Amino acid sequence: MGRKGSRGGRLAALGMVVLAGALGAPAASGGQSTGDTPSQRRSAELLYHCDTESGQRDLRARVELSIPDAASGDRIGVTVRATLGEQVVAELVADGAAEVSGVVSATVLVREAGDEVDESVLLPDLAVPATPLPAEGSLTLTGSGRVRQLTTDGPGEYRVSADRFNLLLGWRPPASDPGDGSDGSEPDPGGTEPDPGGEEPGGGEEPTPDSGPAPTPDAGGGAAAAGRQQAPPARAFDCAPAPGQNTTITTLTVSGDGTTEPGTDAEEPEYHPDAPLDGGRVGTSAQAADIPEDCVDFAELNxxxxxxxxxxxxxxxxxxxxxxxxxxxxxxxxxxxxxxxxxxxxxxxxxxxxxxxxxxxxxxxxxxxxxxxxxxxxxxxxxxxxxxxxxxxxxxxxxxxxxxxxxxxxxxxxxxxxxxxxxxxxxxxxxxxxxxxxxxxxxxxxxxxxxxxxxxxxxxxxxxxxxxxxxxxxxxxxxxxxxxxxxxxxxxxxxxxxxxxxxxxxxxxxxxxxxxx
CATH class of the missing domain: 2.40.128 (Lipocalin)
Incomplete structure (x- = not known):
């Protein structure tokens, strides 16, 4: 059984897939440009409820697809634009952040025409470049990357909808903290350098794990660092769309030769807070999901x-x-x-x-x-x-x-x-x-x-x-x-x-x- 859009099994990710390898600089057409204009499709600006260590925070996010011309052979561009509200920005500033960078891990839901069940597709992780924080107001962060395909079931019509995502942000510690790169050099966590002859990072391919030893519990600082730095400058957001929204991004037509073309839904979907959930419950056909009796909620965790x-x-x-x-x-x-x-x-x-x-x-x-x-x-x-x-x-x-x-x-x-x-x-x-x-x-x-x-x-x-x-x-x-x-x-x-x-x-x-x- 193959996982849609990834390796090793058809799997649903609820945002805990954190670091599937950096994807390179934003690419609108998802691949080398051929001069053709890709077709842009995007969701409405959706409200997301996000769990954090400090409690629930609300973000707004939009998921965009850039679908290249079928003859170009380019990859599909994927962009997630997440807007942090003024409260969240103020909390980051209070924690000492001047600019943040990180990664977005997201899934989309894909449903073939005639089916009653959505399939969750794990996207390659999307790198968020360093972005300065404003003195006040909100902040929009952009994670971009590319994916070869969104469907694997063969020719047909498919609807693609936004789903959950994880946003992980880190920032440089204050210069007064030893061991944080305050000498002006960038941290070198992996001790490796990019291969100049390799493919651009994040090109939709599976990452090649580093051959070095796995990190040890005191990697990068040890016990001495523990006494110096009690609150590492980083924050995680585990985000799910608020109920009652139309999360549709686009429809796709996959031909017999594997090429993908967008449907005719060029208009941006509107936000209807009182509308019923689009498509019902995932994995069901308006009926209770078939959960095995041995599946139990045994701990009070997230x-x-x-x-x-x-x-x-x-x-x-x-x-x-x-x-x-x-x-x-x-x-x-x-x-x-x-x-x-x-x-x-x-x-x-x-x-x-x-x-x-x-x-x-x-x-x-x-x-x-x-x-x-x-x-x-x-x-x-x-x-x-x-x-x-x-x-x-x-x-x-x-x-x-x-x-x-x-x-x-x-x-x-x-x-x-x-x-x-x-x-x-x-x-x-x-x-x-x-x-x-x-x-x-x-x-x-x-x-x-x-x-x-x-x-x-x-x-x-x-x-x-x-x-x-x-x-x-x-x-x-x-x-x-x-x-x-x-x-x-x-x-x-x-x-x-x-x-x-x-x-x-x-x-x-x-x-x-x-x-x-």
């Missing part, structure tokens, strides 16, 4: 999502890979914001809580596996993973180039094996054949190229499988199971699929991912 999670773990002793069928993982996420841990100002952090759930229990679905013991003897067994304690997903990402980041997910799991057959003959291991101790798993990923909580993707790493105990009814089978399965440094790769927003019922039901090996 976002409550669920998704399917599954994968593979190697069993090196047998040269085999055990499949883990996708099951529900519930995600509770705060707003991503400044790390406040002594890192330099351009580091943003987020710790999501996660909880497995299958038939009301904290576990993944039992999975039947077939493999060969001793390189020749066929075996089958059902493997069950149960969560022990808390599971967390930690994200660290930069709000300035090179926009690198990292993810680490930590979990403790009990492994149970049952319904074992050896060479076609049942081997009664009993009901409590499991590892003596839970396994501890720490999986990592490049952020956002490989994984984000909002868009899913894959994480991988290694784990030790402890010896087994409690195995056997008529005899002690612990040594046999331990000899076949237990061992150190077994490779694990887990894949998360499309999220479902439990509270709003958007993007539901979640879609199981295609597991990567």
């Amino acid at each position: 976002n409550a999502w669920c998704a399917y999670l599954g994968g593979y773990t190697n069993v090196d002793r047998m040269g085999a890979a055990l499949r883990i069928d996708p099951g529900i993982v519930n995600l509770a996420l705060p707003i991503i914001g400044p790390c406040n841990d002594g890192s330099e100002w351009f580091w943003f952090c987020q710790t999501a809580r996660a909880e497995l759930r299958h038939n009301g229990e904290k576990k993944l679905p039992p999975t039947r596996n077939s493999f060969h013991a001793f390189d020749f003897m066929p075996n089958e067994a059902t493997v069950e993973l149960t969560q022990i304690g808390d599971m967390e997903i930690e994200v660290r990402a930069q709000v300035v180039a090179p926009y690198d980041g990292s993810v680490i997910a930590r979990a403790t799991l009990s492994v149970r094996v049952y319904d074992v057959t050896v060479n076609g003959v049942a081997l009664d291991v009993g009901e409590n054949c499991r590892t003596q101790e839970p396994i501890t798993v720490a999986l990592t990923a490049d952020y956002p190229g490989d994984y984000t909580p909002a868009t899913g993707g894959f994480l991988d790493g290694y784990t030790d499988i402890p010896p087994f105990s409690g195995c056997g009814v008529d005899g002690d089978l612990d040594p046999l199971l331990t000899g076949l399965i237990s061992g150190k440094d077994n490779y694990v790769k887990m894949t998360q699929g499309q999220i479902c927003d439990i509270r709003t019922e958007r993007y539901c039901p979640p879609v199981p991912p295609e597991l990567q090996r």
Whole structure:
């Protein structure tokens, strides 16, 4: 299953996809100019309700598409213009900002003619250039970039509408703060330089993760910086359109050869505050969304999502890979914001809580596996993973180039094996054949190229499988199971699929991912 407009699964992003790589300077036609005039389409100026660390703030924003001539082969230009009100500007000034820069992460909703369900399309992130703050009044920030396509379902008529976005802003700390680049040099968070022979950043391509080590908890300042800087100069806005607005941007016609042309809706849509929501609830046809019973809102945080999670773990002793069928993982996420841990100002952090759930229990679905013991003897067994304690997903990402980041997910799991057959003959291991101790798993990923909580993707790493105990009814089978399965440094790769927003019922039901090996 391919994610629309991105890599690794069809996924909905509710604004937590923060740094998918910088997109270059604004390009009206989305690509090298051919001399043809692109067709401009834009939404009305929409009211957005935005969650911030300081409470809810209202912004106004307009989403624009610049659709090139079909023969040019250029990319579609995307622009988000967000206007910060006087109150928000005053708060930024009070925090010491003279100018701000950052990134907009946005999604649009695409619906094919005749369908009753919108699909969420994650746009490449849009870079916001440095913009001075006014002495008073509002401020309009512009994030621009390009995308190859907005639809992947083939020829047809599509309606494109504005959806949620995340706005992350950072600014240079006051010159009196040590370690902030006050010597006049720009901060170099990634320690890398652009490749002069490469493509212009943000050209709609997938970013190439930095090959250097992942950021450490004290990246860019350490404990000493923590004492100097208590409030990093940065702010995050998690924004959703206010109800009752016409969010339509345009209609698109996709031909058989893949070219895209705008529809005839050249007039700008008007704002009707009392109008019903356009198109009904996303992921539904005016009916309640089909949310699995195991999707639960288990924590009082800003976002409550669920998704399917599954994968593979190697069993090196047998040269085999055990499949883990996708099951529900519930995600509770705060707003991503400044790390406040002594890192330099351009580091943003987020710790999501996660909880497995299958038939009301904290576990993944039992999975039947077939493999060969001793390189020749066929075996089958059902493997069950149960969560022990808390599971967390930690994200660290930069709000300035090179926009690198990292993810680490930590979990403790009990492994149970049952319904074992050896060479076609049942081997009664009993009901409590499991590892003596839970396994501890720490999986990592490049952020956002490989994984984000909002868009899913894959994480991988290694784990030790402890010896087994409690195995056997008529005899002690612990040594046999331990000899076949237990061992150190077994490779694990887990894949998360499309999220479902439990509270709003958007993007539901979640879609199981295609597991990567």
